[in-house]
Amino acid sequence: MIKRANLLKIVSAVVLCSAWEIAGRIPVSYAFPTFLDSMRSFFEMIGNGMMLEAYKETLQPLVIGVLISAFLGIGLGLWIGLNNFFDWLFSPIFIVMQAAPLAALIPLLVLAYGIGLTSKVMVVCIMAMPVIVLNTSGAVRNTPESFKEMGKSFLASRASILLRIIIPAASPVIFAGLRLGVSAGFIGAILAELKITPTGVGDIITYSRSIADYPSMYAAIFSIILLAVLFLNLIEKLETVLFKGNQRGYVSD
Amino acid sequence: MAMSQINHKTTEKNSTDIGSAVSVQNISKNYGDVEALRDMSLEFPRGQLTSLLGPSGCGKTTLLKIIAGLLEPTSGHVEVNGINVSGPGPDRAFVFQDFALLPWATVLKNVAFGLQMRGVAASEREAIAERYIKSVGLAGFENSYPHELSGGMRQRVGLARALSVDADVLLMDEPFSAVDEQTRRKFQEDLLSLVRDENKTFIFVTHSIEEAVYVSDQIAILLPRPSRVSEIIRPSSFRNKGVDNIRRDSEYLDIVDNIWSSLRTYVE
Ligand SMILES: Nc1ncnc2c1ncn2[C@@H]1O[C@H](COP(=O)(O)OP(=O)(O)O)[C@@H](O)[C@H]1O
Ligand SMILES: [Mg+2]
Numbered sequence: 001m002i003k004r005a006n007l008l009k010i011v012s013a014v015v016l017c018s019a020w021e022i023a024g025r026i027p028v029s030y031a032f033p034t035f036l037d038s039m040r041s042f043f044e045m046i047g048n049g050m051m052l053e054a055y056k057e058t059l060q061p062l063v064i065g066v067l068i069s070a071f072l073g074i075g076l077g078l079w080i081g082l083n084n085f086f087d088w089l090f091s092p093i094f095i096v097m098q099a100a101p102l103a104a105l106i107p108l109l110v111l112a113y114g115i116g117l118t119s120k121v122m123v124v125c126i127m128a129m130p131v132i133v134l135n136t137s138g139a140v141r142n143t144p145e146s147f148k149e150m151g152k153s154f155l156a157s158r159a160s161i162l163l164r165i166i167i168p169a170a171s172p173v174i175f176a177g178l179r180l181g182v183s184a185g186f187i188g189a190i191l192a193e194l195k196i197t198p199t200g201v202g203d204i205i206t207y208s209r210s211i212a213d214y215p216s217m218y219a220a221i222f223s224i225i226l227l228a229v230l231f232l233n234l235i236e237k238l239e240t241v242l243f244k245g246n247q248r249g250y251v252s253d
Numbered sequence: 254m255a256m257s258q259i260n261h262k263t264t265e266k267n268s269t270d271i272g273s274a275v276s277v278q279n280i281s282k283n284y285g286d287v288e289a290l291r292d293m294s295l296e297f298p299r300g301q302l303t304s305l306l307g308p309s310g311c312g313k314t315t316l317l318k319i320i321a322g323l324l325e326p327t328s329g330h331v332e333v334n335g336i337n338v339s340g341p342g343p344d345r346a347f348v349f350q351d352f353a354l355l356p357w358a359t360v361l362k363n364v365a366f367g368l369q370m371r372g373v374a375a376s377e378r379e380a381i382a383e384r385y386i387k388s389v390g391l392a393g394f395e396n397s398y399p400h401e402l403s404g405g406m407r408q409r410v411g412l413a414r415a416l417s418v419d420a421d422v423l424l425m426d427e428p429f430s431a432v433d434e435q436t437r438r439k440f441q442e443d444l445l446s447l448v449r450d451e452n453k454t455f456i457f458v459t460h461s462i463e464e465a466v467y468v469s470d471q472i473a474i475l476l477p478r479p480s481r482v483s484e485i486i487r488p489s490s491f492r493n494k495g496v497d498n499i500r501r502d503s504e505y506l507d508i509v510d511n512i513w514s515s516l517r518t519y520v521e
């Protein structure tokens with residue numbers, strides 16, 4: 001038996017793909033291929049190794065950037081959430097980062113760090129980190145006072161209060177930030193490949209558009225979305241494993 | 254909780270010469286401009302239940318948190334068993350008005366929390382926690398989560414957590430105010446047997462006059478503006494008449510009436 005939630009996911013995927021197929025057949029635009037054509041290109045590119053080559057390139061800044069954003073972002077978020085001075089010092093930076101139009105910053109990044117991996121990692125981080133930091137610090141600051149008081153009165157050390165009370169209490173919001181941040185990181189990785197130097201998946205998109213091979217272009221876009229969805233599911237699994245009871249909902253009186 | 258041994262220990266309990274478990278000396282507490290407590294002194298006899306009774310805003314929670322070591326007094330000091338309080342300690346355990354249970358932890362983990370923080374090994378603390386879960390009547394709910402329990406059951410978990418660390422002094426901040434009236438009455442009866450059976454000192458905050466008179470060996474009436482102890486009442490005659498007769502006892506009714514007439518001017 002498939003679980004209800006999974007069944008719904010499958011149904012919505014089928015509906016989406018059918019809508020795509022229909023829109024491609026009308027067609028809504030000569031540059032919009034059908035779902036089946038795109039899938040054909042998708043498997044072709046997997047078969048001839050193009051996809052693998054492309055992802056070797058694309059995954060580097062993506063994985064490095066997402067890992068840095070996740071660890072540094074949660075670390076900084078905890079720090080900012082626990083300490084008013086660091087909140088005052090750092091919060092504005094991340095609020096500005098979140099609001100900044102990234103496309104306009106890319107030329108500056110290229111100027112400073114060149115067109116290599118560093119710039120692309122920076123783009124991923126700028127996209128992914130602010131929401132992770134801000135969600136984490138906000139969640140930490142909103143830990144119910146009575147939980148912390150309970151911890152203190154039962155002689156919990158500062159470390160225990162952080163590990164056993166603040167982090168579990170904040171974990172749903174931290175993970176929500178992580179999911180948003182990772183999605184933004186995927187956008188950043190592709191943006192970097194489109195705006196800095198066309199490599200990897202960005203190269204497939206740019207090149208196939210230039211030769212009007214729209215099925216390949218959409219196959220590349222499809223592949224990155226698919227990867228993002230798989231990755232987000234992985235994060236969800238991680239959350240379930242790390243903080244089992246939290247899914248059971250909060251007590252509301 | 255067993256209801257046997259009705260007359261056990263009651264003879265020595267009405268005397269004041271047992272000594273104080275907790276002694277509050279000249280405590281003042283200001284929150285900025287708000288003067289929550291002013292020069293308050295109060296003794297809490299060992300092995301007895303003392304209620305802090307008064308209208309809301311008169312500083313009951315503030316006093317309890319200062320005794321717990323969760324708040325610093327602006328001046329004055331608190332002694333527990335003759336030792337100056339400078340923070341939370343193993344000699345005191347707190348029962349919270351809003352229960353303060355960790356929603357992601359099972360009943361067993363919540364009850365064992367205090368023992369875990371004291372470094373008791375997992376198997377040992379779970380055995381102790383199970384025993385107290387049983388004693389508050391929650392056997393079978395060890396692996397439930399707080400949101401699966403009723404308000405009354407949640408407070409039993411909070412009580413089991415406080416009992417399991419075996420502290421000398423139990424601090425209870427309006428522990429029954431968030432549970433329904435029937436459960437509350439049952440709790441009050443259970444509390445009486447708890448005070449009788451456990452050799453602990455209870456400090457019990459309430460704003461209910463009937464509740465205070467029903468459960469207390471000593472009632473400190475606090476009044477606001479400025480906050481002070483206006484009166485200390487020690488009900489004496491009805492405690493050993495059995496739980497069923499207390500609410501009909503004439504001394505019980507007189508004390509309730511007297512407290513109300515001294516408090517009514519402070520209730521707007
Ligand atoms: N953290 C705080 N900051 C400022 N004022 C407070 C704070 N906590 C309590 N007070 C004030 O102190 C007074 C006593 O509060 P409290 O001890 O909670 O009273 P009670 O528990 O008797 O209702 C009230 O006037 C309240 O507004
Ligand atoms: Mg209060």
